[in-house]
Amino acid sequence: MENNEMLDQNIELQSEDLEVPFFSLATIVTATNNFSSDNKLGEGGFGLVYKGILTDGHEIAVKRLSRSSIQGLNEFKNEVMLIAKLQHRNLVRLLGYCIEGEEIMLIYEYMPNGSLDSFIFDETRANVLGWSMRFNIICGIARGLLYLHEDSRLRIIHRDLKTSNVLLDSKMSPKISDFGMARIFGGDQTEGNTDRVVGTYGYMAPEYAIDGLFSVKSDVYSFGILLLEILSGKKNRRSFHPSQGLNLVAHAWNLWKDGKPLELIDTCLEDSCILLEFVRCLRISFLCLQQHHEDRPNMSSVVMMLHGESSLPEPKEPTSLVGKKLSSSSKNPSLSTNEITVTLLEAR
Incomplete structure (x- = not known):
């Protein structure tokens, strides 16, 4: 992006009421020790994320827009304007933003325990998350999604819910993050259509990945994948039974139909797991x-089911995105090199 173009858009952004405080570049440079590599927390489509400490001692996380980012000013503005309006204990809190020179940054509350994926997919750290802690994390994510879909003054579809976008605070409570791809629905609107499919394939609902259709139910699908990963400690994209090319959804469904669902339990949960709760969660994941x-249920039903406040119907075969082929009906020709097919999973 040319400097003048960047400057013009910066002025345009600064003239808007973004409803959150502005942080000066000098403040952020000091807080992060000039973006020291020692303070780097991670990296995403937006750019790099750094830990910072303000002069008053408050810890912050700084999301710095990369000049080569596939996300840009529109996603930045989307995230600022969206998350500024959201207040919930299971959503990461936006503290402010910085637009100065060529720098574009978001400033968040710091999550000392990082992202959920850094625990459940790590053999050593996974032991920290016993069953009660995992169940609390599942319920917290569900409450956060319910707020986005039904309880906030907006109806918001996250569109990129996954384990790396769930952060853990000092008490290991989950907070949904990364709203750059989120979409707001107004009035009675219940679903949308896009020519630009964004997100992470392992978590995408088939109607979204193939036809660009999204709704609260596409987030529910992503929650179902996330739930399976928390229960098993395995990634959905991992291959089970290589000769059959099964992903986690297919593997879990076969165990369920064979009457052996407990074989899915993450080995480090074997001593702490409450089996009735585990089976309930597994059934909920299939329904999602x-x-x-x-x-698929809506999130208010999911929250009630998690707490045993409603009966659980028998799930039909779940659907899974298999391989890497997007069908020819894809709305997005730029994604046509990624091949995805949708498969109903039959028991062995």
Whole structure:
């Protein structure tokens, strides 16, 4: 992006009421020790994330827009304007932003325990998350999604819910983060359509990955994948039974139909797991992964089911994105090199 173009857009952004405080570049440079590599927390589509300490001692996380980022000023503005309006204990809190020179940054509350994926997919750290802690994390994510879908003054579809976008605070409470791809629905709108499919394939609902259709039910599908990963400690993209090319959804469904669901339990949970809760969560995950979005529960039903406040229907075969082929009906020709097919999973 040319400097003059960047400057013009910066002025445009600064003239808007973004509803959160402005941080000067000097403040952020001091807080991060000039973006020291020692303070680097991670990296995403937006750019790098750094830990910082303000002069008053408050810890912050600084999300710095990369000049080569696939996300840009529109996503930045989307995230600022969106998350500024959201207040919930299971959503990461935006503290402010910085637009100065060529720097574009978001400033968040610091999450000392990092992202959920750094625990559940790490053999050593996974032991920290016993069953009660995992169940609390599952319920917290569900409450955060319920707020986005139904309880905030906006109806918000996250569109990129995954384990790396769930952060853990000092008490290991989950907070949903990264709203750059989120979409707001107004009034009675319940679903949308896009020519630009964004997100992470392992977590995408089939109707979204293939036809660009998204709704609260596409987030519910992503929650179902995330739930399976928390229960098993395995990634959905991992291959089970290589000769059959099964992903986690297919593997879990086969165990369920064979009457052996407990074989899915993450080995480090074997001593702490409450089996009835585990089986309930597994059944809920399958209900969230139904092929047709109208067959999936909404998040208010999911929250009630998690707490045993409603009966659970018998799930039909879940659907899974297999391989890497996007069908020819894809709305986005730029993604046509990624090949995805949708498969109903039959028991062995």
